[in-house]
Amino acid sequence: MKRVLFVVLFVVGVLFALSTVSGLANRGVYDSIVIDFREDLLPGQLDQALGAIAQQFKVQPQLNSIFSQADHLYILPGDAHTLKALRRSALKQSTESISPNYIYQAFEVPNDPEYGKQWNMRSINVESAWDETHGNGVTVAVIDTGISQVPDLNESKLVAGYDFVNDREDATDDNGHGTHVAGTIAQSTNNSFGVAGIAYEATLMPLKVLSQSGGGTVADIAEAVRYAADHGAGVINLSLGGGGDADVLREAIDYAYSKGVVIVAAAGNSSDSSAAFPARYPNVISVAALGPSGAKAPYSNFGAGVDISAPGGFMGEDENPLGGILQNTIDPETGESVFRAFQGTSMAAPHVAGVAALVKAVGIEEPEAIAAVLKQSARKIPDDDLNHYGAGQLDAAAAVKLALKGQITVRDFFRWLQQNGYLNLRFWIDGGVVALPPKLAMVLGSYLLAFLLRNYLPWFSFSLSSGLVMGSTGLFFLKGFYIFDLPHYPFRLMGSSIPELGSAIQGSAALHPVFASVLIPFGLVALFLGHRSLKWFAVGATLGVAACLAISAVIDPTMMWLGNGAIARLFLGVNALLCLGLATLAAKAAYNSEVGRA
Amino acid sequence: MTTLEGTVKKSSMGSGTWMLTAVDGKNYEIHKGAPAELLVNGQKVRVTGAIRHDVMTMAMIGPVFEVHSFEVMS
Numbered sequence: 001m002k003r004v005l006f007v008v009l010f011v012v013g014v015l016f017a018l019s020t021v022s023g024l025a026n027r028g029v030y031d032s033i034v035i036d037f038r039e040d041l042l043p044g045q046l047d048q049a050l051g052a053i054a055q056q057f058k059v060q061p062q063l064n065s066i067f068s069q070a071d072h073l074y075i076l077p078g079d080a081h082t083l084k085a086l087r088r089s090a091l092k093q094s095t096e097s098i099s100p101n102y103i104y105q106a107f108e109v110p111n112d113p114e115y116g117k118q119w120n121m122r123s124i125n126v127e128s129a130w131d132e133t134h135g136n137g138v139t140v141a142v143i144d145t146g147i148s149q150v151p152d153l154n155e156s157k158l159v160a161g162y163d164f165v166n167d168r169e170d171a172t173d174d175n176g177h178g179t180h181v182a183g184t185i186a187q188s189t190n191n192s193f194g195v196a197g198i199a200y201e202a203t204l205m206p207l208k209v210l211s212q213s214g215g216g217t218v219a220d221i222a223e224a225v226r227y228a229a230d231h232g233a234g235v236i237n238l239s240l241g242g243g244g245d246a247d248v249l250r251e252a253i254d255y256a257y258s259k260g261v262v263i264v265a266a267a268g269n270s271s272d273s274s275a276a277f278p279a280r281y282p283n284v285i286s287v288a289a290l291g292p293s294g295a296k297a298p299y300s301n302f303g304a305g306v307d308i309s310a311p312g313g314f315m316g317e318d319e320n321p322l323g324g325i326l327q328n329t330i331d332p333e334t335g336e337s338v339f340r341a342f343q344g345t346s347m348a349a350p351h352v353a354g355v356a357a358l359v360k361a362v363g364i365e366e367p368e369a370i371a372a373v374l375k376q377s378a379r380k381i382p383d384d385d386l387n388h389y390g391a392g393q394l395d396a397a398a399a400v401k402l403a404l405k406g407q408i409t410v411r412d413f414f415r416w417l418q419q420n421g422y423l424n425l426r427f428w429i430d431g432g433v434v435a436l437p438p439k440l441a442m443v444l445g446s447y448l449l450a451f452l453l454r455n456y457l458p459w460f461s462f463s464l465s466s467g468l469v470m471g472s473t474g475l476f477f478l479k480g481f482y483i484f485d486l487p488h489y490p491f492r493l494m495g496s497s498i499p500e501l502g503s504a505i506q507g508s509a510a511l512h513p514v515f516a517s518v519l520i521p522f523g524l525v526a527l528f529l530g531h532r533s534l535k536w537f538a539v540g541a542t543l544g545v546a547a548c549l550a551i552s553a554v555i556d557p558t559m560m561w562l563g564n565g566a567i568a569r570l571f572l573g574v575n576a577l578l579c580l581g582l583a584t585l586a587a588k589a590a591y592n593s594e595v596g597r598a
Numbered sequence: 599m600t601t602l603e604g605t606v607k608k609s610s611m612g613s614g615t616w617m618l619t620a621v622d623g624k625n626y627e628i629h630k631g632a633p634a635e636l637l638v639n640g641q642k643v644r645v646t647g648a649i650r651h652d653v654m655t656m657a658m659i660g661p662v663f664e665v666h667s668f669e670v671m672s
Contacts, residue, residue, distance in 0.1 A: 145613075145656065177613040177656045213630030214615050215655040215662060239612070241658040242627070244651040268658040269611045270625060276658055299611065299659075319610055332613065346612045346656050 030100040033083050035061060037072035037095050046072060049094045056089070057082060075101060110190045112152075114339065117326050118195055119292050120184075120311035124351055126198055128397035132404060135199025135357040140185050140235040141228035142350075143221060144178030146171045146208035150337040152194035152328035153179070153204075156186045161206035162227055164220040171206035175214055176329040178206065180342050181239045183327030184350035185357070194328050194339060198354030198396065199361070205233050210240060212332065218243060221278070222252035225263070229256035234360050237353035238265035238284070239346035241276035249278055257283035262360065262367040264353040266345035268301040273386070275305030285356070285371050288390060289313070289348040292323050296388040300345055303387050307371070308378050310394040312348035313341065355396045359403045377402045438555055442472040442497070445547035450540070453584060456591035463536040470537075471521070471544020473497050498541060499548050503560065510560045511552060513571065518578040521545050525586045535590045539583055546579035600648060602626065602663065603671070606641045615657040618645065625660040629653065632665045642671045 035053075037046055053076065054060050061074035068074070078086070086098050109115070109127060121127075139159060149158060161171040173179040182204050187197030207224040210216040221240065228236050229252075236256060253263055264285045268276030279286035279301075289300035289312020296302060297314040313324035324341025331338045352374065359370050377399040378392030446468040450457055457464060469475070478495030489505050496504040498520050502512020521542035528534040553572035558564040562571055604620035606628070616628040616637050628637070629650055636643060645668040653662045 175613055175656075180613065210654075210656055211630060214613060214657055215627075215630055215653050218652050218654060221654060240654045240656050242654045242660075242662055246652065266658060270658065270660045277654070301658075315610065329613075342612055344611045344656075345658065 030102050031077065031079065032075050032101040033078040033086065034064065034097075034099055034101040035074045035076070035086070035091075035095055036097045036099075037074065039070070039072055039096075041072065041094055045094065049091055050074070052089075052091060053086075057085070110196045111192050112187075112189060112194055112196045113192070114195045114326065117322065119322075120313070120325050120347075120351065121196055121198070123290070123292075123294060123311055124198075124355065124394050125397040126355075129355070129358055129400040132400045133199075133358050133361045134189075135186070135202035135354070135361045137202075138199065138234045138357040138360045139203040139205055139232050140199065140237060140353055140357050141205040141207055141224075141231075141233035142178055142182045142185065142237050142239075143207045143209055143224045143228065144173075144181050144237070144239055145175035145210040145212070145214065146173035146178045147182045147204060147206035148173040148179045148330045148335075150179055150183075150328045150330060152188050152191070152337075152339075153183065153186075154193075155188035155191050156182075156197070156200065157203040159203055159205050159231075161208070162224070163208040164224050164227075165208055165211050165216060171208040173206075173208070173330055174212045174332060174335075175210065176332045176338075176340070177210070177214060177239070177342070177346065178208065180325075180327045180329040180340065181237060181346060181350045182206070183329065184325060184347060185237065185354040187327055195326055197327075198351065199357035202235075202354070202357045202361070205231065216240070218246040218249045222246070222249040225249070225252040225256050229259045229261050233261055235262045235264065235353050235356045237350050238263065238278055239344075239349045241266055241268045241279055241345075243277060245277055250281055253278060253281050253283055257367055260365060260367060262353075262356045262370045264349050264356060266349040267306050269299045269344050269346075270301060271299055272301045273303035275301050275303075280305035283367070285352060285374065286390070287312075287345060287349045287352045287394075288388060289343070289345040290389075290393060294393060297343065299343075300348070300388075302389075306387055306390040308352060308374055308391050308394055309389040310348040310351035312345050313343035315341065315343050351394055355394060355399050358396060359399050362400055362403045364403045373399055373403050438551055439473045439476050441555075442544075442548045442551045443469065445551055446472040446540075446544040449543045449547055449580065449583070453543075453587045456587040457539065458536060461533070461536050463533045464540040467537040467540020467542075468544045469540075471498050471541035471546075472548045473544075474500060497548050498545050499552070508560070509556075510558045511572075512560050513562060516549060516552070516559065516572065517575045518545075518582060521579050521582055525582060529586060529589060530593075535586070535593075539587050539590060542579050542583040542586060546576045546583060549573075549576035549579065599646060599666070600663075601644060601646045603644045604642070606636060606638060606643055608639045609657055609659055611657040611659050613656065615655065615659070617657075617659055618643070618663060626663040627655055627657055627659050627661070629662050629664040633668070635670075636665060636668050643668050644671055 059076045061076040064073045064075045163171040186202050189196040189200035209220040209224045265279035267279045267286045267288045275286040286305050286307045288306045288309040289297040291297045291314030315323045321341035324343045325347040326341045375391035380392040381389040474497035478491045492504045499516035502515030524538040528538040549572045553569045557568040559568040562568040604618045609617045618626045645665045647664045647666040650662045
């Protein structure tokens with residue numbers, strides 16, 4: 001019965017995974033066929049074969065390129081039908097292979113029609129970063145002139161903000177600057193309209209501190225920084241600066257930083273050799289601007305306080321819009337939607353804020369860690385004596401890749417697989433994904449506990465054994481099982497023990513306090529104690545959980561919300577003891593009911 | 599109170615703003631509320647006013663100068 005249950009669960013999991021992804025059904029499109037003739041064919045034999053194809057299929061095979069002559073690589077138009085006929089024909093003898101000429105597409109080039117004008121997106125390498133994340137789940141506060149939801153922000157997510165200039169909840173833009181900055185961060189992308197944004201699945205929080213003329217007070221800016229920190233922003237963009245050191249703003253920034261918010265600010269546009277306030281505060285990532293050539297834009301501040309550089313555009317004397325940063329914004333005169341190129345460190349900062357959101361979205365939480373990732377992954381500029389570039393030029397793809405190091409993703413496995421030639425086109429098993437010794441200790445520990453209760457337990461019971469395994473380690477080897485193009489979480493779920501289930505879907509190693517406690521064993525015992533064989537599963541699972549929690553308490557007590565210190569150890573230890581007590585009581589009760597029945 | 603001499607210019611930083619390039623070459627951003635007659639591209643002026651240290655702007659081209667009075671120079 002249980003065996004059937006497990007098999008059914010497994011099959012349901014796999015089928016569910018299969019049904020949610022079109023990956024296997026959609027194996028590629030082609031409208032031509034590539035024939036690789038054997039290289040030992042004599043010219044005459046080759047001509048004869050080509051002639052036969054021309055006669056049979058009424059098409060003339062062409063060399064794929066001028067380099068194909070030596071390889072005898074020919075292309076001819078055709079579909080699945082042609083492919084089948086070719087493979088069945090006598091010609092097959094003369095070939096090394098006959099295959100579909102699949103059309104490959106570069107990943108993640110958005111369909112926004114004006115994307116081609118966004119040199120800045122390519123210069124930060126954002127397309128490869130999009131293979132991993134679009135910034136979903138991160139809120140970026142844009143402390144600026146407000147945000148108007150122009151047509152190309154239609155699909156972008158906005159939360160409620162505040163207008164500190166006019167002291168009201170509606171933070172609509174009346175200048176055009178804030179909407180433009182917001183567009184660089186999260187312009188609606190792949191919507192067949194307008195242009196793209198960097199972290200286009202992130203959420204924007206509009207905070208208006210600059211008036212229609214583009215200026216605002218440090219008091220309002222400081223309040224907006226605190227507001228952002230208190231209302232769930234993960235990243236703050238400050239495309240503003242000037243004035244002097246103001247305690248109220250510095251304290252607000254330190255407050256936001258202490259709450260885990262990444263703060264990015266523009267270095268300033270006065271060509272000075274140090275960053276303006278607030279960019280120069282220690283807890284702020286200060287961004288210098290690059291022109292289309294990748295060199296520092298002439299207007300950009302540099303030197304002291306500059307942490308990194310990013311595209312800000314340079315339009316020159318003739319104000320050539322192609323050199324600027326193009327986004328959708330409003331015309332302040334009319335309030336209507338326009339696509340306009342701006343330049344300035346104001347435009348550079350949101351590039352960094354957007355990439356910070358991407359880095360945060362793949363799991364780096366602390367602002368110091370995010371700053372470190374951004375700086376380490378930046379393209380270094382040699383001989384930058386004046387610190388024009390800070391740590392270097394922003395590189396979104398390198399930043400996201402660096403952020404993912406140490407965190408194993410499905411995509412990493414694919415990459416590893418391809419690089420190591422372990423390629424199986426459907427599935428792949430990674431034996432090294434789970435640290436084996438703790439798992440073995442948990443299984444052995446659960447059996448050791450069962451041994452202590454041996455007088456009450458039926459040995460060699462499938463029910464008890466499966467309980468011990470599910471409670472202690474789960475079918476952990478399944479965590480290393482992957483099917484290409486499918487989500488991995490079904491395998492994480494199936495490969496998790498009961499205490500690990502609470503964090504299996506998100507793939508976190510931290511234990512969830514509800515699942516990693518006596519609660520589920522208690523529920524199992526309460527449910528199944530009266531059942532003839534399932535009660536042994538409940539007892540086994542309770543012992544297994546006890547072993548898992550005890551081992552975790554000793555070697556790796558990382559828990560959600562409770563950290564990995566004494567509190568987590570105490571929690572796990574107490575629950576392990578409770579499980580052991582519960583298992584003892586349940587085993588005795590189950591044993592007595594068997595004896596009573598006998 | 600500070601008096602500056604220089605040329606009024608339109609700056610294209612960010613969404614655009616007005617600035618004063620002083621005779622020593624230093625740029626000042628003209629604070630909002632300046633009279634419209636002052637804001638003429640290329641106009642040479644003498645302005646009297648004060649630097650606002652409590653104001654930040656999106657243009658960030660230099661100190662923010664609040665104009666109290668001005669005269670056009672020939």
